[in-house]
Amino acid sequence: MRDSEALLRQYDAALLAHPDLGSRLRPLRHDVAEHRAAFHAASSAHEKPSPGETSPSPGATDSGSATVAGASPGATDSAPSAPPDTRGTLAALAAAERRLADSRSRQLVDAPDELARLLASVSAAGAAHAYLLTEGKK
Numbered sequence: 001m002r003d004s005e006a007l008l009r010q011y012d013a014a015l016l017a018h019p020d021l022g023s024r025l026r027p028l029r030h031d032v033a034e035h036r037a038a039f040h041a042a043s044s045a046h047e048k049p050s051p052g053e054t055s056p057s058p059g060a061t062d063s064g065s066a067t068v069a070g071a072s073p074g075a076t077d078s079a080p081s082a083p084p085d086t087r088g089t090l091a092a093l094a095a096a097e098r099r100l101a102d103s104r105s106r107q108l109v110d111a112p113d114e115l116a117r118l119l120a121s122v123s124a125a126g127a128a129h130a131y132l133l134t135e136g137k138k
Contacts (some may be wrong), residue, residue: 003100006035010096012079014089020088028093028129036123042067042118094133101126 011029015022082089104123108116 001101004032005037006080007032007096007100008036010082010093013080014082014093017084018086018089021086025093028132031125031129035125037124038118042115090133094130095135097126097130101130 008029011025011032015025015029083092101123104119104126108119108123111119
């Protein structure tokens with residue numbers, strides 16, 4: 001889930017720096033938020049709290065669920081900034097989507113069936129996002 005959170009922060013930084021990209025980026029950001037929620041639900045379904053523990057609230061970040069979300073080594077929690085130009089911002093978002101899609105695709109081999117389906121679906125969506133960010137509206 002950390003990678004989905006990091007990607008959401010990149011979209012937020014892009015939208016803040018380039019409000020004119022809003023109509024193009026908001027639907028993709030919404031998808032990423034939905035992916036995060038799906039990974040959270042999958043993680044919650046597999047991690048039952050022990051007596052005395054509480055489940056995290058929906059939308060909360062669970063830093064321990066990085067493998068479920070397709071986390072890549074080196075993901076950071078620092079606030080990202082967007083490149084000053086829109087072309088650079090779109091390229092940076094596309095690269096982040098591509099890296100995350102590739103990471104999730106690699107995880108398919110070892111994932112349980114339900115998680116593998118989720119990873120495959122979200123990886124495909126990330127690849128589509130990368131395309132839309134680079135080729136979608138030239």
